[in-house]
Amino acid sequence: MKESSKRYDVFAQIGREAILPGAPSLVEPEPPAEAQVPWLLPTIRQVPALESPTLDQDLAFFQQGLDELRNQYRPFLADYAPPSAMTRPKQAIEQWSFRYQQEDDGGHFAKVLEGQGEWERVTLPDFRGPTGGDGRWTGYYRSQFVFHRDPDRRVHLIFDGVDYRCRVYLNQRCLGSHEGFFGAFSFDVTDWILEHNTLLVEIENDFPMMGVDGTRLDGDKIYAATGPGWNDPEVGWHHCPPGAGIYQSVWIEERAEVYVDEMLLRPNLDESALEALVEVAFSGDQVIDGVSLALTVFAMNFVAGVNPSTQVECPYLGPGRNDIPMPDARRWEPNTPYLYGVRVHVKLAGRIIDEKTEHFGMRKFHMDETALPKGTLYLNNQPIILRGANEMGHLQQCLMQGNIDQLVDDILIAKYAHLNFICTTQRPLQREIYDYFDRLGMLNQCDLPLFGVVRRPQVSEVLRQTVEMERLVRNHPSTIMISFINILQ
Numbered sequence: 001m002k003e004s005s006k007r008y009d010v011f012a013q014i015g016r017e018a019i020l021p022g023a024p025s026l027v028e029p030e031p032p033a034e035a036q037v038p039w040l041l042p043t044i045r046q047v048p049a050l051e052s053p054t055l056d057q058d059l060a061f062f063q064q065g066l067d068e069l070r071n072q073y074r075p076f077l078a079d080y081a082p083p084s085a086m087t088r089p090k091q092a093i094e095q096w097s098f099r100y101q102q103e104d105d106g107g108h109f110a111k112v113l114e115g116q117g118e119w120e121r122v123t124l125p126d127f128r129g130p131t132g133g134d135g136r137w138t139g140y141y142r143s144q145f146v147f148h149r150d151p152d153r154r155v156h157l158i159f160d161g162v163d164y165r166c167r168v169y170l171n172q173r174c175l176g177s178h179e180g181f182f183g184a185f186s187f188d189v190t191d192w193i194l195e196h197n198t199l200l201v202e203i204e205n206d207f208p209m210m211g212v213d214g215t216r217l218d219g220d221k222i223y224a225a226t227g228p229g230w231n232d233p234e235v236g237w238h239h240c241p242p243g244a245g246i247y248q249s250v251w252i253e254e255r256a257e258v259y260v261d262e263m264l265l266r267p268n269l270d271e272s273a274l275e276a277l278v279e280v281a282f283s284g285d286q287v288i289d290g291v292s293l294a295l296t297v298f299a300m301n302f303v304a305g306v307n308p309s310t311q312v313e314c315p316y317l318g319p320g321r322n323d324i325p326m327p328d329a330r331r332w333e334p335n336t337p338y339l340y341g342v343r344v345h346v347k348l349a350g351r352i353i354d355e356k357t358e359h360f361g362m363r364k365f366h367m368d369e370t371a372l373p374k375g376t377l378y379l380n381n382q383p384i385i386l387r388g389a390n391e392m393g394h395l396q397q398c399l400m401q402g403n404i405d406q407l408v409d410d411i412l413i414a415k416y417a418h419l420n421f422i423c424t425t426q427r428p429l430q431r432e433i434y435d436y437f438d439r440l441g442m443l444n445q446c447d448l449p450l451f452g453v454v455r456r457p458q459v460s461e462v463l464r465q466t467v468e469m470e471r472l473v474r475n476h477p478s479t480i481m482i483s484f485i486n487i488l489q
Contacts, residue, residue: 062416069412076301076337076439077408085345086355088259089150091252093143093199098122101138112140113172113200125400127163127245129230130205135242136219141201147193153254154283155193158186160248161430164221165204171197179461180222181244181449182428183468188283193252205244209458210451220458222465224426224451224486228396247400248430257284258291260344260356265475269331269364269380274324276312278344292347297324300341300359301439304330331380332361332477334420337441339477361438361477379443379480386443388421389414395424395433407433411440426451426486428469437478446473450485 053061097119105112119142130137149155157170163181167174171194175187207219223242230236230243261281267274276295282288295312312322330338339359346354368376377384398407414422422437423445437444448469454462466484473479 065416066409066412069415070409073337073408073412073440076339076441078301080299080301080303081341081343081357082296082298084355084357086352088354089153089254091145091147093145093250093252094124096122096124096126096141096143096246098126098139098141101140112142112202113169113198115142115198124250125245125247127228127230127243127247127400129232129236129243130241135205135207137244138202138204139244141203141246143199145197145199146195147197147252148195149193150254154188154257155190156186156253156255156283157189157199157250158184158253159246159250160184162201162203162246162248163244164206164223164242167202169200169202180465180468181247182430182472183465184248184431184472189252190283201246203244203246205242208242208451209453209455218455220455222449222458222462224447224449226392226425226427226449228393228400255283256346256348256353257286258282258288258346258348259354260346262471263342263344263356263358263475265342265358265360267326267360267362267364267477269362272326272329274326274340274342274360274362276322276324276342278322280346288348290349294345294347295322295324296343296345297326298341298343299330300339302330302338326362329362332363332438332441333380334441334443337361337439337477339438358475359435359438360475363477365480384420386421387419388423388443388445389419390423390425391429392425396429399430399432407436408440411436411442414442415440421445421480423447428472431472434473434476434478438476442478443480444478445481445483446479447482447486448484452486454485 097115099117099119102117111117122141126141128139129135147155157168157175159168159178161182161184162178165177165179167177168187169175170187170189170192173192175189175192178185206221208221208223209218210224221242227241227243228247229238235241236243259281260278262279264277264279265274266277274297278293278295280291280293292313312324326340329340330336332338339361341357341359343355343357345352364378364380366378368374368378377386395407395410398404398410411422421443424433424447426447426449428446428449434444436442446469448462448466450462469482473482
């Protein structure tokens with residue numbers, strides 16, 4: 001990988017090519033002739049040169065500005081959600097062993113399930129780079145853990161994100177598979193969980209569809225050009241090679257048989273209302289009657305008087321929508337990112353059996369498609385100009401290293417540079433990063449990781465991952481744009 005990376009740089013090649021066929025070459029413009037204004041000539045005088053600040057003075061000035069931003073946005077990092085009436089017991093699975101596939105593993109997979117071979121100890125998150133020179137490899141993560149379950153609740157095994165293809169085995173039983181690197185997925189393991197458990201995750205990394213070393217070795221990995229990187233100063237610190245691993249959290253969670261799976265929250269700023277769509281899942285094997293929902297809306301990161309809330313009762317489950325009035329709601333703005341929360345209670349015969357909370361912001365973002373010239377952008381019905389830059393992996397590393405203070409500072413430093421917009425280039429990020437974008441008022445664009453081409457066998461998989469991306473970012477007020485493919489011309 002190191003030698004091939006030195007031989008060919010696909011992005012340097014893009015830069016050397018013409019933007020469009022037949023486009024004129026760049027020319028150096030001639031400087032304009034000096035304007036002669038006779039009546040100004042007598043006033044011209046020599047202006048003394050300004051003394052440049054020292055590095056220490058620059059650093060002190062920068063630190064003062066950053067401290068002011070920290071103080072400005074610290075209140076919006078607070079959480080004023082009311083106490084929970086029902087929690088889902090959770091147990092994180094952080095300690096694992098890892099090894100790459102060996103030549104005889106394919107014919108003797110039972111050896112892998114039993115933990116034979118030489119393994120290295122790893123702690124999640126774990127992300128590692130291409131091997132064998134090109135990036136296609138298979139590896140195994142294995143963890144043993146003790147779990148004491150509540151017999152009255154269902155047990156779910158949840159993955160926040162695994163890169164790239166994976167198959168999951170619990171106590172030598174295959175639970176299922178997943179493809180992608182940013183979508184969360186889960187399995188109901190109630191019938192297979194024991195007190196002493198062995199969990200194995202088989203991971204396959206592949207060549208990306210944009211190829212390796214330009215057009216060589218095209219693969220089926222839906223991956224464009226950015227990643228968190230890994231600890232290799234020659235290759236791993238570069239954001240483009242397609243690494244892989246369990247780079248997000250894994251945990252066991254106990255839930256009721258009927259539980260809230262997802263919510264879609266659609267603020268309607270013009271009508272001062274919120275539309276809430278709640279996806280309720282059922283994981284049992286017996287029909288349950290008498291289930292209802294109760295929705296509560298409250299101020300999330302600010303105090304609204306005595307923090308009043310709005311409640312909506314849904315006496316039955318089924319298709320429909322919940323319209324919640326939001327009179328005099330505070331708007332989500334980059335300088336004042338006020339957030340509200342929606343808490344859904346699932347009730348059985350009037351008793352709360354499950355609870356889920358999501359946040360949202362009362363904001364509207366749209367583009368003018370009627371006036372000429374078309375294309376003016378509006379935030380909360382006011383024109384806005386986006387000033388931004390691409391994000392290339394450092395925010396992901398902050399989260400993976402548990403350095404939340406640095407994550408907050410990195411976003412605030414972008415604000416200090418007068419940016420109000422970040423493009424998370426061709427890679428949906430961890431959901432926690434979007435949470436901090438929301439709380440710090442940083443607008444962002446989320447890209448599906450496609451660059452230039454989609455291989456025909458992967459079209460249906462691309463569409464499936466598009467749904468995963470929408471579910472990841474759709475409730476975040478900071479996400480104002482999405483894109484589906486970066487096309488080279």
